[in-house]
Amino acid sequence: MATFSFATLATIIPAVVDAGFPIMVRGRHGVGKSETVYQFARSRAMELVERRASQMTEGDLLGMPQSSPETTDAGNTVTRWNAPDWFVAACERPVVLFLDEVDRATREVRQGIMQLTDSRTINGMRLHPGTIIFAATNGAEHCAAEYDVGELDPAELDRWAVYDVEPTLEDWLDWAKTNVSTLVWDFVNNHRDHLEVHGASEPNKVTPSRRSWKRLDEVLVTAGMAAEPKVHAEAMFALACGFVGFEAAVSLRDFASKYDAQVTVEDILDKPGITGKVAGFELTDHMALVGKLAGAKRLGDEGLTDEQLVRLADWFCLLPSEAAQAFWKTCMNPDDAAQSVVVRFHRTTASCGTTVAKRVAFVMTGKK
Numbered sequence: 001m002a003t004f005s006f007a008t009l010a011t012i013i014p015a016v017v018d019a020g021f022p023i024m025v026r027g028r029h030g031v032g033k034s035e036t037v038y039q040f041a042r043s044r045a046m047e048l049v050e051r052r053a054s055q056m057t058e059g060d061l062l063g064m065p066q067s068s069p070e071t072t073d074a075g076n077t078v079t080r081w082n083a084p085d086w087f088v089a090a091c092e093r094p095v096v097l098f099l100d101e102v103d104r105a106t107r108e109v110r111q112g113i114m115q116l117t118d119s120r121t122i123n124g125m126r127l128h129p130g131t132i133i134f135a136a137t138n139g140a141e142h143c144a145a146e147y148d149v150g151e152l153d154p155a156e157l158d159r160w161a162v163y164d165v166e167p168t169l170e171d172w173l174d175w176a177k178t179n180v181s182t183l184v185w186d187f188v189n190n191h192r193d194h195l196e197v198h199g200a201s202e203p204n205k206v207t208p209s210r211r212s213w214k215r216l217d218e219v220l221v222t223a224g225m226a227a228e229p230k231v232h233a234e235a236m237f238a239l240a241c242g243f244v245g246f247e248a249a250v251s252l253r254d255f256a257s258k259y260d261a262q263v264t265v266e267d268i269l270d271k272p273g274i275t276g277k278v279a280g281f282e283l284t285d286h287m288a289l290v291g292k293l294a295g296a297k298r299l300g301d302e303g304l305t306d307e308q309l310v311r312l313a314d315w316f317c318l319l320p321s322e323a324a325q326a327f328w329k330t331c332m333n334p335d336d337a338a339q340s341v342v343v344r345f346h347r348t349t350a351s352c353g354t355t356v357a358k359r360v361a362f363v364m365t366g367k368k
Helices: 006-018 033-043 058-062 085-092 107-118 170-176 182-190 210-222 233-244 247-255 265-270 283-296 306-316 321-329 339-346 356-365
Strands: 023-025 047-052 096-102 131-139 162-165
Touching: 006 023, 006 033, 006 162, 023 033, 033 047, 033 096, 033 131, 033 247, 047 085, 058 107, 085 096, 107 182, 170 182, 170 210, 170 283, 182 210, 182 247, 182 283, 210 233, 233 247, 265 283, 265 306, 283 321, 306 339, 306 356, 321 356, 339 356
Parallel strands: 023 131, 023 162, 047 096, 096 131
Antiparallel strands: none
């Protein structure tokens, strides 16, 4: 069984769709399968036409017969069909046609979808050459047993390029930087086990998912609570119970009640006095801050000043060895940091007189 992160999936999709083949994305509920399709449509500036296959009947695929039968030249009466609006749109112009919950559809609907993905026609009408077909299901190999879905037989699956997704935490953190409030991003970054359930979900129990965190965030922002978390910590707990469950809601309340004590990337790079801000931090706090810095990708900015690098060195020299190693691995690599920034930082001397180079050597070897 192979599963893919969304970062990897994003590199696969263009090659498949440009060759004209449909894609099926499979995975757990609420991980962002639909969002991946929406993002692709936006990246191509294409109209997205979405239909829930689980709610479709044969008529929704075939359309309805015309009210007046037609007569052929030989005198035979025939029925013509009025195709449904979504299918006409996909035939008349290039669209991203998104069929969600295909594995919850009736057998008859799935048979029609097989024809659509194979010959790209229904009742003689052909999809526009530029139309791209996506599907999303929960019936992935690694999680299908958790869901009340139908099994797609080999002939059905053979019509699709099928990719099972198991997104990474970094997938969500990278996406969430511009899609959720700083409060929720910081909470998930600091309490990573609460992003979603690990393993099978318990029946009838409200548990967190990537989708439910996004929905809760929309409520908190709309209610003005995300901007003043300490003031609204108790109300935030009550709201969160309905979206992410009791355990995550308790942790969110505790986090919100002392949120002004959180250290940001801006505190490290742009403000003096980092020593006092991280006094008393435990390893998990330091690791969360490393995650924030990696997520912000500020080190990819070659415009960092010497003063900012000194502040970064002050913080780096305070880190426990495990956190320092994590920082160097996640932040000081070609994907996240400009090479010139790495070189300059390596040569920087912290306010305490220790050079970054010397601190790196100690962290890696344990020798001063």
